[in-house]
Amino acid sequence: MNDNNATIELKKVTKNFKNTKVIDQLDLKVVAGEFLVLLGPSGCGKSTTLRMIAGLEVASDGEVLIDGDDIKKSLSDGHTIAMVFQDYALYPNMTVYQNLEYALKVHKVEKNERKRRLTSILETLNLSDYKDRLPSELSGGQKQRVALGRGMAKKSKVFLLDEPLSNIDVQLREKARDEIQSLHDKNNQTIVYVTHDQLEAMALGDRIAVMNEGIIQMIDTPENIYKNPTNLFVAKFIGTPQINVLPIKYQDSCLFLNECKLFQITETKNIAKKTDYLLGIRPEHVRILTEHKNEFSIQAEVIKTVDYGRFMQLTLNIDEETTIKAITECLDHKVGDKVFIQIEKETSIIFDVDSKKNIYWDRV
Numbered sequence: 001m002n003d004n005n006a007t008i009e010l011k012k013v014t015k016n017f018k019n020t021k022v023i024d025q026l027d028l029k030v031v032a033g034e035f036l037v038l039l040g041p042s043g044c045g046k047s048t049t050l051r052m053i054a055g056l057e058v059a060s061d062g063e064v065l066i067d068g069d070d071i072k073k074s075l076s077d078g079h080t081i082a083m084v085f086q087d088y089a090l091y092p093n094m095t096v097y098q099n100l101e102y103a104l105k106v107h108k109v110e111k112n113e114r115k116r117r118l119t120s121i122l123e124t125l126n127l128s129d130y131k132d133r134l135p136s137e138l139s140g141g142q143k144q145r146v147a148l149g150r151g152m153a154k155k156s157k158v159f160l161l162d163e164p165l166s167n168i169d170v171q172l173r174e175k176a177r178d179e180i181q182s183l184h185d186k187n188n189q190t191i192v193y194v195t196h197d198q199l200e201a202m203a204l205g206d207r208i209a210v211m212n213e214g215i216i217q218m219i220d221t222p223e224n225i226y227k228n229p230t231n232l233f234v235a236k237f238i239g240t241p242q243i244n245v246l247p248i249k250y251q252d253s254c255l256f257l258n259e260c261k262l263f264q265i266t267e268t269k270n271i272a273k274k275t276d277y278l279l280g281i282r283p284e285h286v287r288i289l290t291e292h293k294n295e296f297s298i299q300a301e302v303i304k305t306v307d308y309g310r311f312m313q314l315t316l317n318i319d320e321e322t323t324i325k326a327i328t329e330c331l332d333h334k335v336g337d338k339v340f341i342q343i344e345k346e347t348s349i350i351f352d353v354d355s356k357k358n359i360y361w362d363r364v
């Protein structure tokens, strides 16, 4: 650890609003200098978790520690934590420049240094022309950029961001995202970043914590979350188009989708215990063949195509009840085409039909 970052730890944190439990015994460790993204659907408790780390909400039970000390210590010094709020929280009577400068003045950052930092931030966030305006004279996206700039200027050990790019135009959003990332590379702040945008999470996070209903479902690198989701919720929440989920049967060392044989399993391990499972296969892993190749080739009909220029998204009917989505680089497919698909063992994820957990069937 160095001077620029701090660890964050939540130990068995619960938060109730009146009689409703919105966070349930949450354990979370953010390593010093890490970029952690909290990702999940609306209402799952991301903002509440972030607000407890910021000391804006008090945990009903459990502990919130910054560098091993109770959150109150960090709050008292005013330096340790900076937060970008979802609703911007700008000072209405101050200009953009004054909003950005305020915290730096309070923390006695020298005038030339203040000017240097703020000029660069105003430029980066395309705000130079608006520096003398009041927040009431700005659009939503501009206000959000000011809020982001204010957090960036502070160079705190812990930087907390709650959906900081949600109202910013797509083009500028990418630039702002790059800026947050390079700020992190440069200053090594410990960042906790809340979003419900999976692409943003995948692009930014060293690790992603996927939340649902006040519980962290999985916390891991973007790659592991995508390739080896711990349960069906995580598998479905990450990836566009969504992962295909098919009811399958295990029989005679093979997996079957209805009457179609998918593939053979030599090492039975976790899978020999039951007959029914759910198979998850990402659309880009469904192999499209123009002709029958072997006993594992399954006939399908193209019922919808979406041409994205570089790739095509196909919706395929295997039978009356089974539809599957596929992504292919071949742009020649048309509705009505008869093709064959192949589902491969290496890219298949198998879930328990009851618990919906990944059974990690391919692991020893």
Ligand SMILES: Nc1ncnc2c1ncn2[C@@H]1O[C@H](COP(=O)(O)OP(=O)(O)OP(=O)(O)O)[C@@H](O)[C@H]1O
Residues within 6 Å of the ligand: 017, 022, 040, 041, 042, 043, 044, 045, 046, 047, 048, 049, 196
């Ligand atoms: N002050 C409050 N009083 C009562 N309920 C609250 C309060 N703040 C949040 N909640 C409830 O707690 C749950 C979690 O809210 P939270 O804002 O943490 O979710 P979120 O995942 O950040 O959602 P979003 O992405 O929509 O902002 C929601 O059901 C919300 O209605």
